[in-house]
Amino acid sequence: MSDTSVDADEVRHVATLARVDLDDEEFEEFAGQFADILTYFDALDEVPEVDAETELVNVMRPDEVRESLAQEEALANAAETEDGFFKGPKVS
Amino acid sequence: MATDLNIFVTEESVADADADGPLSGKTVAVKDNISTEGLRTTCGSAMLNDYVPPYDATVVECLKDAGATIVGKANMDEFGMGSTTETSAFGPTRNPVDPERAPGGSSGGSAAAVAAGEADLALGTDTGGSVRNPAAFCGVVGIKPTYGLVSRYGLVAYANSLEQIGPFAETVEEAAELLDVISGPDAKDATTRDEAIDSDYAGAADGDVDGLTVGVPTELVEGADERVVETFEGALAELEAQGAETTEVSLESVGHAVQAYYVIAMSEASSNLARFDGVRYGQSGGYEGNWNESFARAREEGFGSEVKRRILLGTYALSAGYHDKYYKKAQDARAWVAQDFDAAFEKVDVLASPTMPILPPKLGESLDDPLQLYLTDANTVPVNLANLPAISVPAGESEGLPVGLQLIGPKFGEETIIRAASAVEE
Numbered sequence: 001m002s003d004t005s006v007d008a009d010e011v012r013h014v015a016t017l018a019r020v021d022l023d024d025e026e027f028e029e030f031a032g033q034f035a036d037i038l039t040y041f042d043a044l045d046e047v048p049e050v051d052a053e054t055e056l057v058n059v060m061r062p063d064e065v066r067e068s069l070a071q072e073e074a075l076a077n078a079a080e081t082e083d084g085f086f087k088g089p090k091v092s
Numbered sequence: 093m094a095t096d097l098n099i100f101v102t103e104e105s106v107a108d109a110d111a112d113g114p115l116s117g118k119t120v121a122v123k124d125n126i127s128t129e130g131l132r133t134t135c136g137s138a139m140l141n142d143y144v145p146p147y148d149a150t151v152v153e154c155l156k157d158a159g160a161t162i163v164g165k166a167n168m169d170e171f172g173m174g175s176t177t178e179t180s181a182f183g184p185t186r187n188p189v190d191p192e193r194a195p196g197g198s199s200g201g202s203a204a205a206v207a208a209g210e211a212d213l214a215l216g217t218d219t220g221g222s223v224r225n226p227a228a229f230c231g232v233v234g235i236k237p238t239y240g241l242v243s244r245y246g247l248v249a250y251a252n253s254l255e256q257i258g259p260f261a262e263t264v265e266e267a268a269e270l271l272d273v274i275s276g277p278d279a280k281d282a283t284t285r286d287e288a289i290d291s292d293y294a295g296a297a298d299g300d301v302d303g304l305t306v307g308v309p310t311e312l313v314e315g316a317d318e319r320v321v322e323t324f325e326g327a328l329a330e331l332e333a334q335g336a337e338t339t340e341v342s343l344e345s346v347g348h349a350v351q352a353y354y355v356i357a358m359s360e361a362s363s364n365l366a367r368f369d370g371v372r373y374g375q376s377g378g379y380e381g382n383w384n385e386s387f388a389r390a391r392e393e394g395f396g397s398e399v400k401r402r403i404l405l406g407t408y409a410l411s412a413g414y415h416d417k418y419y420k421k422a423q424d425a426r427a428w429v430a431q432d433f434d435a436a437f438e439k440v441d442v443l444a445s446p447t448m449p450i451l452p453p454k455l456g457e458s459l460d461d462p463l464q465l466y467l468t469d470a471n472t473v474p475v476n477l478a479n480l481p482a483i484s485v486p487a488g489e490s491e492g493l494p495v496g497l498q499l500i501g502p503k504f505g506e507e508t509i510i511r512a513a514s515a516v517e518e
Binding site: 011014015016017018019020021022023026030033034036037038040041043044045046047048049050051052059061069073074076077078079080086087088089090091092 | 147282283354370379397404423424
């Protein structure tokens with residue numbers, strides 16, 4: 001058996017971290033599903049330690065000014081703009 | 093057409109009038125998570141209902157330069173999250189082979205466009221099988237290229253380390269032609285590689301499999317529906333008749349691939365989808381309360397259930413206390429899968445399996461239990477974890493429904509899998 005248990009409060013906490021509001025029904029529904037899914041994920045405990053061969057290299061380009069979107073284009077999909085800026089809600 | 097298959101979210105014809113190239117006269121459907129300048133790109137989500145990209149994805153520039161005509165933006169599971177194209181905010185696409193059934197997902201609209209003759213070719217994206225799965229269910233060809241072969245610039249990201257844009261067509265050769273057009277290095281995507289510069293994938297579709305060694309991973313056949321296995325074995329026999337040798341191989345790690353895939357994909361999704369804040373783009377949450385409250389409300393309204401589920405599970409898997417248990421272990425499993433494949437390719441040229449372990453499900457049949465839905469990806473996700481190329485080619489039919497054969501190659505082994513797949517269709 002798994003030690004994975006998820007209740008609606010835990011889903012509520014994660015939803016706060018993820019900045020996604022849910023309604024009460026969704027909290028209950030997700031709690032049930034998350035328990036099943038996380039129990040299934042517990043099988044990852046059986047994975048052996050693997051020496052991963054890393055071939056990663058940094059790919060850098062010169063920091064040069066390049067062609068970019070015009071300001072109007074960058075703002076075109078925003079619901080609210082003001083004086084050439086995005087307009088959003090207060091940060092805190 | 094008698095039944096509306098709901099293939100396109102947006103139907104509009106776009107072409108570069110002056111362009112003349114290998115795709116002149118060809119029509120292409122483009123999955124709706126690939127940016128098209130001036131043409132609405134929704135990702136199958138209410139969040140992006142009104143989003144009009146100000147630029148083209150690199151692959152779209154390639155299409156236009158090659159003379160292709162884009163005929164529309166194809167329906168898809170919301171942000172690529174799903175295996176049946178039923179999680180789209182614009183309603184499910186129907187399978188042209190049987191409109192009562194799902195076309196597969198998440199690139200279901202793209203596969204259906206080709207199968208229904210609404211486009212000659214299509215582009216989809218494959219994060220855990222999303223090109224191969226609908227190709228199999230709709231009876232067309234789909235290619236998931238090696239990671240880095242095709243630019244992802246302008247693709248609305250879901251899980252960057254796993255996803256690739258890939259072609260659909262009626263035949264292997266046509267799919268390979270489209271791959272020739274879209275592959276190659278791109279200064280705008282630092283993960284692209286040079287291997288495709290002188291590619292002639294279409295030329296590889298010559299059907300010559302004499303002496304080719306084909307490994308069959310027992311783990312990818314065992315759990316499949318027996319009607320699928322029977323059709324799959326018929327296609328293998330066809331390859332043998334043409335001079336290929338088949339042999340059983342074992343990939344012990346794939347038993348953990350689905351878990352690893354979903355942990356990694358959901359974790360990347362939770363990060364990638366943070367950009368949808370309703371301020372720069374996306375549905376606005378209004379300005380009541382502070383930024384966090386407005387943001388959370390925009391996302392409640394804009395995202396469907398599967399997207400919320402994956403963002404939350406991804407956030408959980410990355411959160412303090414669970415990172416080592418889920419995310420780190422998933423990365424270990426990913427490395428293990430890659431090693432297993434490397435070892436297999438020391439013995440054989442390609443690996444073969446059924447693309448999907450089941451026949452196309454009826455619409456509405458598989459949505460209620462997300463875990464069951466995730467399990468249907470068992471044969472396709474190991475390929476994305478290992479960054480390998482794979483193709484799904486029609487292997488035949490069972491009860492009038494298409495069955496796909498998946499051929500997997502070593503990194504940048506596109507020509508080999510294209511050659512083998514072209515032998516299956518002959």
